[in-house]
Ligand code: BES
Ligand code: MN
């Protein structure tokens with residue numbers, strides 16, 4: 001899809017549809033909506049007076065212009081209460097408008113810059129949010145479905161700006177929005193792919209392809225390399241699977257001699273639970289247990305396309321977690337790369353096992369700060385539902401920067417405490433640490449487990465298990481893989497480049 005910014009007057013656009021907006025309670029529309037209203041001889045204000053258009057959040061009114069204007073259709077989108085209007089709503093509105101018009105088989109539309117007029121939001125931020133919203137909201141995973149004759153797509157969105165002098169800046173902002181949203185869609189493609197088509201080898205292959213396309217450095221290591229590195233914890237998970245494990249390393253170097261940031265993503269391409277096998281109901285969702293890996297890979301694509309002035313290395317330990325004759329058993333002992341021994345009390349707590357070695361390797365590479373992203377615990381959904389991902393950190397400064405980035409992108413997060421008392425949950429009788437501390441404080445115990453494999457460098461852990469997959473669409477998120485937290489990772493890297501920790 002194309003996103004353009006054009007100078008001009010929206011009333012003169014000959015797009016198949018033009019999009020204007022209205023706050024709740026406004027009786028005489030102003031700005032672009034007012035201009036369109038005048039061109040339509042007051043049709044919009046009359047519909048407001050009659051109570052047909054109220055400006056409610058989510059309200060969509062499609063009008064036909066019958067020759068009164070070059071554009072044959074006008075969509076009036078409700079903005080809701082002006083006091084509740086934020087940049088997140090611009091993104092969501094853009095998604096809703098794009099989906100609505102796709103449903104009406106409208107392939108191209110022109111829109112005013114929602115939010116930049118009377119709402120008083122920053123115009124560039126709005127252009128970016130409109131581009132993001134449309135790209136994110138229109139995403140569908142339909143590559144394995146016979147195409148429906150009815151299924152048309154939106155080909156182009158044009159943001160019309162009156163002030164010619166601002167077009168360049170708005171176009172650049174829209175292009176940034178398109179890049180980060182397309183990266184989120186790359187992650188979604190990886191997440192949604194069934195596990196038989198997204199094995200560790202497939203995931204590594206996709207990473208290599210993306211690296212090639214976008215000029216990233218890439219290394220894919222196999223089992224022997226992991227053995228040489230002493231990654232007994234990662235390999236302990238891989239043992240049960242017929243699919244060979246892969247350890248994926250992507251590098252992006254746009255930041256001169258700055259210390260590279262480390263992004264580490266959980267790459268379990270299917271999580272059966274292993275010998276501690278999961279119940280059948282809902283197990284198909286475990287194809288997305290590589291969502292953290294998908295997010296870090298996709299964020300690298302965006303950083304490269306943005307030519308971000310930063311260095312980032314992404315690490316994705318990738319394996320299936322399967323039961324089998326050779327699988328790790330409850331009670332088995334593993335030794336991680338830093339020499340710590342791990343008692344595996346539950347083979348379904350496998351994410352922390354593969355991340356343990358990846359975190360050790362990140363330290364070996366000298367990456368800092370470290371941010372790992374993982375569908376780590378069901379307990380995080382119990383705490384935060386599908387609204388926010390969990391943040392855990394050994395550094396308040398880093399946690400604050402993550403919260404700022406998350407607030408800017410609208411991908412909500414919430415920090416959970418790492419009080420030292422929780423550390424005891426992972427005490428083992430036979431090893432340095434055990435991989436599950438039971439039900440209570442499950443997400444925090446998992447974070448403390450990871451902390452065993454991080455030295456003193458600033459580190460944060462994002463538990464995305466509640467927000468990786470959606471069973472119904474919400475805002476900019478379609479059904480299926482959400483692409484969270486790709487946009488937050490990109491924002492964080494950009495923020496850290498501008499102002500290091
Ligand atoms: N991949 C799961 C966590 C998960 C659950 C992600 C639901 C997405 C949706 C993880 O590997 C897991 O199984 N965690 C266990 C840990 C427990 C055994 C300590 C869990 O949360 O039940
Ligand atoms: Mn598991």
Ligand code: ZN
Nearest residue numbers: 268271289351
């Ligand atoms: Zn898992």
